[in-house]
Amino acid sequence: MSALTVLWRRELALAWGRGGGPLLALGFFAAASAMAPLAMGPSPAHLAAMAGGVTWVSLVLANLLSLDRLFERDYEDGALDLLILGPLPLEGVAAVKCLAQWLTTGAPLALAAPLAAIALGAPLAAAPMIVGAATLGGIAFAFVGGAGAALALASRRGGVLIAVIVLPLLVPPVIFGGAAVAAFQAGLPWRAPFALLAAYALAAAALTPLAMAGACRNAVS
Amino acid sequence: MIERLDIESLAIQRGERVLFEGLNAQVAAGEAVALTGANGAGKTSLLRAAAGLIRPLAGRVRFFGADGEIEAEAARRGGCHLVGHQDGLKTHRVAGEELVFQTRWSGGDEAAALAAAERLGLGRLLGLEVRMLSAGQRRSLALARLIAAKRPLWLLDEPLAPLDGRGRARIGEAMGEHLRSGGLILAAAHDPLPIAARVVEIGG
Numbered sequence: 397m398s399a400l401t402v403l404w405r406r407e408l409a410l411a412w413g414r415g416g417g418p419l420l421a422l423g424f425f426a427a428a429s430a431m432a433p434l435a436m437g438p439s440p441a442h443l444a445a446m447a448g449g450v451t452w453v454s455l456v457l458a459n460l461l462s463l464d465r466l467f468e469r470d471y472e473d474g475a476l477d478l479l480i481l482g483p484l485p486l487e488g489v490a491a492v493k494c495l496a497q498w499l500t501t502g503a504p505l506a507l508a509a510p511l512a513a514i515a516l517g518a519p520l521a522a523a524p525m526i527v528g529a530a531t532l533g534g535i536a537f538a539f540v541g542g543a544g545a546a547l548a549l550a551s552r553r554g555g556v557l558i559a560v561i562v563l564p565l566l567v568p569p570v571i572f573g574g575a576a577v578a579a580f581q582a583g584l585p586w587r588a589p590f591a592l593l594a595a596y597a598l599a600a601a602a603l604t605p606l607a608m609a610g611a612c613r614n615a616v617s
Numbered sequence: 618m619i620e621r622l623d624i625e626s627l628a629i630q631r632g633e634r635v636l637f638e639g640l641n642a643q644v645a646a647g648e649a650v651a652l653t654g655a656n657g658a659g660k661t662s663l664l665r666a667a668a669g670l671i672r673p674l675a676g677r678v679r680f681f682g683a684d685g686e687i688e689a690e691a692a693r694r695g696g697c698h699l700v701g702h703q704d705g706l707k708t709h710r711v712a713g714e715e716l717v718f719q720t721r722w723s724g725g726d727e728a729a730a731l732a733a734a735e736r737l738g739l740g741r742l743l744g745l746e747v748r749m750l751s752a753g754q755r756r757s758l759a760l761a762r763l764i765a766a767k768r769p770l771w772l773l774d775e776p777l778a779p780l781d782g783r784g785r786a787r788i789g790e791a792m793g794e795h796l797r798s799g800g801l802i803l804a805a806a807h808d809p810l811p812i813a814a815r816v817v818e819i820g821g
Contacts, residue, residue, distance in 0.1 A: 402721040413709070474703025477670060481699060482722045617671045 399483040400492070407496035410469075417462070418504040425458035425505055429512040444517030448526070448577040451513040455530055456566055458505055459537035463562075464555035466493055466545040467612060476616055490608035491601070494542040502534025518581065525580040529573040529590065532597045536569040539600040546611035569596050619680050619687065619696045619769040620646045622667065622801055627676035629662045635674065636662055642817050646769075649792065649802040649814035658820035660805035661701065664772045667803060668699045680770075697770040698723065704759035706747045713743030716761055725766030733765035734758070737787050752779040757788075764791050771795065773804040777811070785811050 411417070432450040433443055470476040479489050509530040510523035518526070544562035551557055575589035621643065628638040636659030644650045652660045665671045667678050669689060680692035687696075706715045713734075720730035734743055737757045742750060750758065756779045763771055771792075777785050789811025792802060796812065804810060 399722060399724075402718060406718045409710075409714075410707070469707065472703075473705055473707060474701055475705040475707070477668070477699055477701065477703075478705045478719060478722065480670065481668060481693060481697060483694060483724065613670075617665075 400488075403479075403482075403484065403489065403492050404496065407493050408500065411462075411493075411496040411500040418500050421458045421461050421501045421505055422508055424461050425454050425508060425512065428454035428457055429516065432516060440517055447513045447516035447518035448522070448581060449574055450516060451509055451518070451526065452529075452533075452570060452574045452577065454512065455505055455509055455533065456537060456563075456570060459502055459534060460541055460559055460562060462501055463497065463538075463541040463545050464548070464558050466497060466542055467549055467608075467615075468545070471549050471612075471615055476612060480613070480616065486609035486612060487605040490542065490546070490612070491539075491605040494538045494601075494604070494608075497542065498534050498538035502538050503531065506530035506534050522577065522581045525577055525586065529576050529593060532590075532593050533569050533573045535597040536593075536600045537566060539597075539604040540565045543604040543607045543611070546608040546615070549611060549615035569593055572596060618682055618799075619692055619801060620683055620799070621681040622770060622803065623679040623681065624663075624667070625676050625679065627663070627666065627678065628674040629659055629666055629671065630674040631659075631662060637820050638675070640676070640819065644770075644801045644803050646799045646801060647796050649796060649804065649810060649812055651810050651814040651816050652803065652805040652819055653807070653816055654819035660819055661774050663819065664699065664701070664774050664803065664805060668697060668772055669693045670699075692770075695724065696768055697772055698763050698766070698768050699772045699774075700759050700763065700776055701774040704755050706755060706759060708748040709746055711743070712739070712745055712747050712750060712758055715747060716743065716758055716765075719759075719762040720765040723762055723766035723768065725762070729765040730761065733761040736764065736791070737761050738783070753781055753784055756780060757784055760788055760791075763795070769800050771800065771802045771804070773802065773806075775805055775807070777806065777808060 429451060436442060436446060470479060480486055506527055510526040513526050514520060541562050544558040547561060548557040572589045572593035576586045576593060579586035579589060624640060624642040627640045629636045652663060654660055662671055666673050680687045680689055716734055717727050717730045734740055739757055739761060742754060760776060777788060792812045
């Protein structure tokens with residue numbers, strides 16, 4: 397079995413158990429979405445107009461929730477040294493970690509996102525668009541968030557620091573994703589914001605592993 | 618395959634302090650070198666610099682094979698094991714899973730991992746979570762990958778510290794075998810190693 401498969405299985409198992417795994421992220425997402433009607437009042441027309449945006453913001457926060465342990469545990473117990481001396485380049489290791497994080501957190505959240513949006517009053521027809529945007533957005537959140545997690549290594553209270561580093565970088569996917577969902581709902585052309593969201597996700601997946609590898613090497617030295 | 622490790626006028630700085638300067642040492646195939654020195658002299662830093670994890674202030678670490686010098690990055694990636702103070706084991710994972718991952722990641726296979734565990738007396742512990750193991754058992758588990766995945770250069774940081782007499786004897790035996798098959802060992806150790814080793818003192 398190749399080193400890549402071995403690493404992928406381990407990262408999947410670790411991501412599944414990290415900080416409560418997908419269940420915790422889903423629970424947080426449900427709780428955060430449920431806050432909206434409490435804060436903004438129960439008027440259905442009002443809520444339906446906000447449904448897409450509220451879902452999207454809750455999604456970003458839920459995605460960031462379990463990111464702080466992405467590299468930290470390997471750093472603390474010395475496994476990062478082992479990963480650095482392994483057969484794959486560290487950039488590849490970082491990408492595998494982020495993909496496992498996306499599959500165990502981002503993908504379940506993407507499936508849950510339309511449920512929350514519809515419960516808040518979004519039309520049923522918007523569901524495929526929300527899943528699509530949340531899937532692509534999840535990739536961007538996992539990779540950019542992973543870069544934040546690597547940069548925050550060796551600092552105490554890394555979790556809050558990651559949110560502060562990462563949230564500004566997540567402004568573009570939030571804008572593009574929110575715009576794609578809103579345009580789709582209104583029957584307007586949605587392809588342009590959706591394509592920009594896809595471009596951001598792909599660029600994040602291609603570029604952030606370099607930053608993560610650099611930050612990890614710096615943290616162990 | 619690494620046949621010689623050259624440390625050439627190496628200097629390492631941690632923070633504001635230069636730990637040592639102008640250190641020269643060589644490890645040849647079939648040879649064990651024990652690094653000694655006071656606490657804080659830079660033994661761990663030297664091992665981590667040899668593994669490429671720390672960038673030295675000056676000097677370099679070079680690797681040579683049968684056909685001349687090997688590029689350092691390539692030599693380290695497939696050719697060296699580093700076992701430090703931290704075992705790299707996840708406390709809530711099952712010991713067997715961790716050992717098999719570490720072994721496969723380092724280029725060995727599952728059968729070799731299980732055989733190595735059996736040899737170090739860990740056979741019946743493999744089903745337990747790592748947090749249930751004692752410090753000595755954890756260290757044995759971390760050392761098992763040295764036996765299971767063949768790599769020529771062993772960089773060991775106080776490898777025997779938490780081990781009992783029997784554990785030390787078993788590791789000593791494995792070290793002897795490794796040297797006879799042309800391996801290299803560079804180990805930081807306060808206690809004498811259980812095998813014949815040339816002593817290099819740091820900061821002396």
